[in-house]
Amino acid sequence: xxxxxxxxxSVVIISMLMAFQGGDVLCNSKELKDKAKEALDPFKxxxxxxxxxxxxxxxxxxxxxxxxxxxxxxRIVFEMEALPKQVEVQIYNKDKDSKNxxxxxxxxxMGDKKEFHFEVSKTRHVYVDYVxxxxxxxxxxxxxxxxxxxx
Amino acid sequence: xxxxxxxxxxxxxxxxxxxxxxxxxxxxxxxxxxxxDSTATVTAPATVAEDNEVSYNLPSALQIAYVFKKSGAxxxxxxxxxxxxxxxxxxxxxxxxxxxxxxxxxxxxxxFNKKFQESKEYLKACKEMGSYLGLNQAFESDNMAQRFxxxxxxxxxxxxxxxxxxxxxxxxFEQNKQKHxxxxxxxxxxxxxxxxxxxxxxxxxxxxxxGSLLEQLLLSETIIKALKTYKDTEPELTELIAAIxxxxxxxxxxxxxxxxxxxxxEIDFNSISVTDAELNAxxxxxxxxxxxxxx
Numbered sequence: 366x367x368x369x370x371x372x373x374x375s376v377v378i379i380s381m382l383m384a385f386q387g388g389d390v391l392c393n394s395k396e397l398k399d400k401a402k403e404a405l406d407p408f409k410x411x412x413x414x415x416x417x418x419x420x421x422x423x424x425x426x427x428x429x430x431x432x433x434x435x436x437x438x439x440r441i442v443f444e445m446e447a448l449p450k451q452v453e454v455q456i457y458n459k460d461k462d463s464k465n466x467x468x469x470x471x472x473x474x475m476g477d478k479k480e481f482h483f484e485v486s487k488t489r490h491v492y493v494d495y496v497x498x499x500x501x502x503x504x505x506x507x508x509x510x511x512x513x514x515x516x
Numbered sequence: 517x518x519x520x521x522x523x524x525x526x527x528x529x530x531x532x533x534x535x536x537x538x539x540x541x542x543x544x545x546x547x548x549x550x551x552x553d554s555t556a557t558v559t560a561p562a563t564v565a566e567d568n569e570v571s572y573n574l575p576s577a578l579q580i581a582y583v584f585k586k587s588g589a590x591x592x593x594x595x596x597x598x599x600x601x602x603x604x605x606x607x608x609x610x611x612x613x614x615x616x617x618x619x620x621x622x623x624x625x626x627x628f629n630k631k632f633q634e635s636k637e638y639l640k641a642c643k644e645m646g647s648y649l650g651l652n653q654a655f656e657s658d659n660m661a662q663r664f665x666x667x668x669x670x671x672x673x674x675x676x677x678x679x680x681x682x683x684x685x686x687x688x689f690e691q692n693k694q695k696h697x698x699x700x701x702x703x704x705x706x707x708x709x710x711x712x713x714x715x716x717x718x719x720x721x722x723x724x725x726x727g728s729l730l731e732q733l734l735l736s737e738t739i740i741k742a743l744k745t746y747k748d749t750e751p752e753l754t755e756l757i758a759a760i761x762x763x764x765x766x767x768x769x770x771x772x773x774x775x776x777x778x779x780x781x782e783i784d785f786n787s788i789s790v791t792d793a794e795l796n797a798x799x800x801x802x803x804x805x806x807x808x809x810x811x
Contacts, residue, residue, distance in 0.1 A: 394690045402683060409582075410679040414573040415690055431573045432738045434583045434731060435782075460570075489734065489782070493573075515579055 392417070392447050392508040401442045401512035404480060408440040408514025414493075415510050418452060420500035428461050429493040431513060438486040440514045441493070443472070446479040448507035453496040456483055460492050572742035574698075576682055577617065577705035578675065580732060581624030584709065587728035589716045591629035596622045597708065597810050599637050602644040609649075610752040613697045614809050616645040617704025620682075624705075625712055627675055632668045639664065639678065646685065649697060654684035696746035703739055703756060704809060706732065710763075711806045714799050727786035730773075733798070736764040759805045766797045 394415050402410060414429050433439055443454055453473060459466035469491065475481040485491060495509055597618050605615040623638035643655040655661075660681060667673035689698045713729040716722075743757050767773060772788035 395687045398683065398687055409578075409675065410683050411576050411579045412573055413683070413686055414571065416571065426569070428570045429573050430570065430738060430741070432575060432735055434575075434579070436586070437579075437583065511573075513573065513575075515582070 397444045397447060397510040398512065401444045401510055404442045404482060405440060405512055405514040408516045411513045411515050413510060413512040415508055416495060417508050418448060418495060418497055420450065420497055420505040422499055424499050425497045426461060427495040431491045431493060433489055433491065435487060435489050437515045440482050440484050442482040442512045444480055444510040448509060449505050450498060450500065452509060455494040455496060457492045457494065458488060461494060572738055574702045574742060577620040577624045578679060580709045581628045584713060584728050585628035587724040588722055589725045590720060591631060592716060595712050595715050599641040602641055606648045610700060610750045612645060612648045613700035614704035616649060617701035618708040618809060619645055621705040621708035627678060630671055635674065636664065650692060651685050651688055654681055654688055696749040699742045699746055703743060706735060706739060707806050707809060710802045714802055724786060730785040733767045736760050736767060740764060763798060763801045766801060770794045
């Protein structure tokens, strides 16, 4: 009996861990966007993007291109609470393949904050890069949300 | 022996629970949407490209209309798509999505021109198109219609109400794994906004309206990239991408645009000159594209 229970118990624990490490458990799109909307005020809602993050053995980058209108003022609110491990947000004026791109913002300045925003104007594009740190073991997933508002 | 026999169903049950729980929230959302939107005719969710290294966040029809209005563009009701045509577009996911976008652009154009009665009618057209796409919940929650009526003469309030509906539709598309529908709808909204801008400019010859039109044209490149991400989701996308690529190529062929791009400079669209031939080529392409969408 003991011979059976021990491996069975291990399988149960491993299966439960696998289930709760799945990123979709954390990714409640509505909840994250509702929170971002609150932090957007007094800017008007324009758009939002949910990005699924998969942690790999090597550092990886996920980029989102955000076209803007040059004469407008924008606020971009980030909600990072649905990530099991901190991901750095970097905002650039050009895409990741461009040589002379300029870093406009890094979430490193925000410390451990899970919600923060960046304001920008007089530009036609920004590129949001999620710098995903390497993870050695397990299949850790999560998601990040940003919301764009204008005024 | 008994314990071994018990172990198999127990193990199977554990694995089943583990495999289900990863999507529990999404499944809950999906279920609730299915119940509310029983009239929707959207076919099974298409495969979406979620794990791409690069993705695109497109602006809203509201923001395009807001920027366009700031250029001083006037209101020409004859340019709007006929709001009685909604049922005509309930034929394919593509037609439903593209015309949802077109009506959204018309609604935004009415709103920022303070044409509140027309706005109400186009909001109704959006709601009808939305119902075919499974979006009833987005239009029916929080007493949206009553709040719209109550605030009908207050631009800020009605814009907020419509923005909230837009956020809800964005979330629903996300939850239903139909992000590609958002991109197709935006292509429709962009085409309608371009069409309106071209027609308004041809009447007024206002240089600021032309500047706003050219600014909108700049979006064509991002729209193409976003549509290509989802190119296998709907059969009509190949043709749509080709049509927008043609417009993008005509825009990039404008001498002043070409020169600025070669120098890697930001373009001031309010001060560049565009010849009649350059603008006519774009005008014809936009009109052909829009006509194919609404007919």
